Every structure is written in structure tokens, then in C-alpha cells.
Amino acid sequence: MDKKKKIFIIAFVMGVISTAFVLPLLSALGVPSFDVVLTALFGEGNSWALVFSLMLILLITFGAGKAIKS
Secondary structure (H helix, E strand, O other): OOOHHHHHHHHHHHHHHHHHHHHHHHHOOOOOOOHHHHHHHHHHHHHHHHHHHHHHHHHHHHHHHHHHHO
């Protein structure tokens, strides 16, 4: 198996582990979810919350892509 394939598999496994274990732990500790934070920042039904979410998702995606390439 080549190095890139191993990196992608490890990234996928880490994503599954964080979703399965870390996020419920944070919820049990009382950390608010992302939708609660967006509602507190922008208010109920504000379209800027959607724009902010999309920009954040794009930033994380491109950042992870650059990190994998280097």
C-alpha cells in the first residue's frame, strides 16, 4: 500500500473515532453544539449564519488539503 493511501485511511479512521468518542464526550461536558453557537452569534433564522458556516467548511477543507499535500 502506498503512502498516500495509508494517510487517507488513517484520516478516515481518525474522523470516525473523533465522531464516535470525542463529540459525545464534549456534549456530556456541556460544550454547546455548533448550531447553538451560531444562534447565539447571529440570531434565529439569519442567513449570515449559513454564509459563516460555508466559509468555515471551505477553510477547513482547503486547509486539510494543503496539509495532506505537504
